[in-house]
Amino acid sequence: MTAPPAMRAPAPVTPETVAVQTAYLRTMMLIRHFEEKAGEAYSLGKIGGFCHLYIGQEAVAVGTISALRPQDYVISAYREHGQALARGMTPRAVMAELYGKAAGCSGGKGGSMHIFDASLNFMGGHGIVGSQIPLAAGFAFAAKYRGTDAVSLCFFGEAAANIGAFHETLNIAQLWQLPCIFVIENNGYGMGTALHRSSAGHSLADRGAAYGMASQVVDGQDVLAVRAAMDVAIERARTDSLPTLLEIRTYRFVGHSMSDAAHGTYRSKDEVEEYRKRDPIHLLAERMRAGGYLDDATYAALDAETLAEADDAIRFAEEAPDPEPGELFTDVYAEMN
């Protein structure tokens, strides 16, 4: 069994990296504002269906996706707004999709759980727990088949690590040496079920090791730690065509979906508040401040800018038209388009 590689020390905050880190900060703030606005719109009945927010987990999307190149693939579950934005989709296109509007990235036919952007190789938004895992391996298979060095990045929750598709895919990915990075976003809960009530074993990363796959536990509130782990995984994928399993430990500050309270039933207010102290945005900001590379004015400017972007997305989505009625019957088959 390949031993998990030693984790690189997170890069220190230096003037050389400050631009990069400011970008991380900005993207995390954008996701935060976007999600807060989406939550408000949902409460007002502007957004329907299921809506799963990413608040608290921003460092995972940003730390991983920032390491990708354009040819790489990204796929996720239903909690994917943050990843879509980190991949460079516009807040407008994503918000309009949440509103079900024609200008939404999926033409209003997908909704919150089915965000797609083929031009960015953002491959969805999938609602069946674990179903995106083999699809991700399929992208990696295709990259290898074509002889490109593209890699595939797959997100899923820790509760999805109990479903068959996860295992079938991990075995095959290691066996066929597919350039695929499997990210378990371990936020501690699958709906109302705490990790220890759904998952046997010492750590989820062990499940990769059972297949001889390089596997690692990562602090998901520290965007730099995520990025460092991701850099190793990407190199392993791109250079050696080998998969990696990253168990990234994070926490969702909000309920499972808009119809679930942040705390009360299955976790306490205290627990949530404890975790909120490790807000990924604040952690990075504090670190940058401590290094002298972020001042209050810059922070406030970033905050205002990203809030404005989220507001703009809401305005855009509100005003955008619904799909034409005839759209009901398009896109079922290729010929019908």
Add this chain to the structure above:
Amino acid sequence: MTAPPAMRAPAPVTPETVAVQTAYLRTMMLIRHFEEKAGEAYSLGKIGGFCHLYIGQEAVAVGTISALRPQDYVISAYREHGQALARGMTPRAVMAELYGKAAGCSGGKGGSMHIFDASLNFMGGHGIVGSQIPLAAGFAFAAKYRGTDAVSLCFFGEAAANIGAFHETLNIAQLWQLPCIFVIENNGYGMGTALHRSSAGHSLADRGAAYGMASQVVDGQDVLAVRAAMDVAIERARTDSLPTLLEIRTYRFVGHSMSDAAHGTYRSKDEVEEYRKRDPIHLLAERMRAGGYLDDATYAALDAETLAEADDAIRFAEEAPDPEPGELFTDVYAEMN
């Protein structure tokens, strides 16, 4: 993670154990003769459909099932004649089922792949790879639910360890502490696919360890080693209500099914002959002879007796009547019986 327990040293051949070992020998011989006769009958067109023989693997069934009590459950895949016999089903009932006769254990409606005997808690005979694994955990769940100390014993091939049901079940079995013993009969091939072409990782036993399940690799040609490992697993199940994964390494001396040659396509004649040197029947017989507890006359008598039982089963099956035509429509629903 619980470390796999140290393996008990196989019990030495002493006068006290000679009766037990003679019984092992006899059952293995019975299985061998039964399977050889079934193969002949198949070649003569008396048995139809798929027919998967157990020749070479006898020590696995005998070493494990001999440790059970009547209240325990056994379930297997389609290569289950040997396990059925080891559990105490009569050669007649099993052979008649292979012939599709009314006197068959499943009334001629199941066939070679669907051998059942509810009175012995022999729960089948399942044709979808891996599908019996959750069922086995269900028996263990039921035993625990009822507060009995029954344990559940589940057989499947090494290729089945790549399918989702295996993983979903192992996780749950460990999580819920189910008294279930999962036996991977690692005969090196799933149809024409060698282990290393289907399975990543160092050993299949590691896959249990990933869930914190006690897991062990066992020599499946040595019936005493199998029994020793099984004794530990049974105790763990019965006393502590904990599952075990046993990867029992064995070899099938014949083709995957009656329509597959023993060698040629995916393995060489030499390889098969090499493995045949570790015939489980000969291994035990040699050991007993070396200890002075088996002589040629006894061996010959056991051989003749078990051959006669197999012959009798064939005669019985040949002469037994087919099910009544009306049986086509019975047993679909409970009410219709």
Add this chain to the structure above:
Amino acid sequence: MAVMTYRDALNAAMREEMHRDPDVFLMGEEVAEYDGAYKVSRGLLAEFGAKRVVDTPIAELGFSGIGVGAAMTGLRPIVEFMTWNFALLAIDQVVNSAAKLRYMSGGQIGCPIVFRGPGGSALQLGAQHSQSFESWYAHIPGLKVVMPATPADAKGLLKSAIRDDNPVVFIEGEMLYNTKGEVSDDPELLVPIGKADRKREGKDVTIVCHAKTVPVALKAADQLAKDGIEADVIDLRTIAPLDTTAILESVGRTNRVVVAEEGWSFAGVGAQVVDLIQREAFDLLDAPILRVTGADVPMPYNKHLEKASKTDPAKVVAAARRVLYLD
């Protein structure tokens, strides 16, 4: 008698049967500590404890197989699928194990299990969460398929399903959970599986419906009544085995039929109903039978598109008028 919701009726059925029979237990995702994703199992953990109300990991194939295994030993599991969409992952255990065990064991091993949960669409849940699979399960010999439309039927049929010695696919509706109706509190009042119910009497046209299309058909019937058209509304309640007598009797009264269902058209439940009627009552039919089904598309998220895709009273009325040659 008490007025209660469909959700509470299901809850009462499980509670009563769990009291009656210690072999009955409930397992599924979030059924225990969370009281059910849709709160159908509210209070059951508190009442019966973790042994009998069991939260599972997200592993539909695994936990449904564990349920089937438990049923093979004679326990009576109720396996909840959070929705029937997710049961696709478990369908091998439903079809290849539960439905076939009795037959392939020559009658030795039964499988008294209930698989239940909401089917079909709710509101804006999109393509993967808005599917009706009743015609699939009804296609499989060895399964019974039950789909109550009202609180009373929900309670009475779930109790029958739990007591049934066969595997029963019990499909509820998220959009029905909040509907209210009179429900008996007699713990021995069962609604028999295999019996349709005439939810409204009429002589002009038969509307065959089930589950969520029952309220749709009743609304359509109200509308038709304004034009003096009296619809006979037959709620199938059980899809398999189909109550052929009730259907054919209604056709005998009306000679004209509309079959409404929520799911897709191709080989849907309605196709089987049409097959039955034209075969057994060919000479009674005064017009071809028309079907109203969901649009043959994956469900769109946008609320207007979704609404347009669904079986609604207006479509049923239009079909009824067509079989009456009024339009």
Add this chain to the structure above:
Amino acid sequence: MAVMTYRDALNAAMREEMHRDPDVFLMGEEVAEYDGAYKVSRGLLAEFGAKRVVDTPIAELGFSGIGVGAAMTGLRPIVEFMTWNFALLAIDQVVNSAAKLRYMSGGQIGCPIVFRGPGGSALQLGAQHSQSFESWYAHIPGLKVVMPATPADAKGLLKSAIRDDNPVVFIEGEMLYNTKGEVSDDPELLVPIGKADRKREGKDVTIVCHAKTVPVALKAADQLAKDGIEADVIDLRTIAPLDTTAILESVGRTNRVVVAEEGWSFAGVGAQVVDLIQREAFDLLDAPILRVTGADVPMPYNKHLEKASKTDPAKVVAAARRVLYLD
């Protein structure tokens, strides 16, 4: 033109398309080194190498999902299921991913994939290995379902399926693999998806059939001809989309219909054909449409019981005589 088996015709289709388009590849259990469990892929590994002919572990959900993922990037996978019974484990990827991706991505992501393998029963394989699922797949919008009966159709349709930009469920028959027929060697000769084929002309009764029931229907037609009854035999070839024109034209000629299929009755393909005909050609029908289906039981192992359960020429003849009011 050459005489070849259905098996070799499928093999030729894959070989030609793999030569034509480097994006086409084959994956599945035992497809490469073993040349296929039923030898349909014989020689392909030797010809195209392990990159394009890929043996998989037994992990239907995983490898079919990998195929779907590859197709999402524009490759054209052919995913072989050793039999369609095992595809139940993968059906989530077929139904929830392949069939829906184009729609839920608003048309951005296609899924040009073929899922293929033998369906239905062979001989004495028992309950879990003898099932027909075509009506299930045809129920799902977004999928095409193709079921050739002859070597020529097998080749021409598989080539069309591989070139199709949609997910295609391609169901073969183990009992058809050895059947022989004339097959074109023109690599551009495709059989179009969505077109039925009139396999025999007659004016007295229409027999609608597909796949393994095509030879059954033709044998029945021969027998009927001895009594002067001329059957019009319509081989559907494609189940979804259904060739409604060809079916209705035949009904226009004969006014009497028998629909034969291998699978179970409830909401089978035949039910949809009946629905179509009675709806669109009600006034043309001189008798109710009768269906001949497999018995509604899990398949028994015993060979006599199995034979009795199957759709055979005698049952089709009997149904034809009944729709002609001869019996």
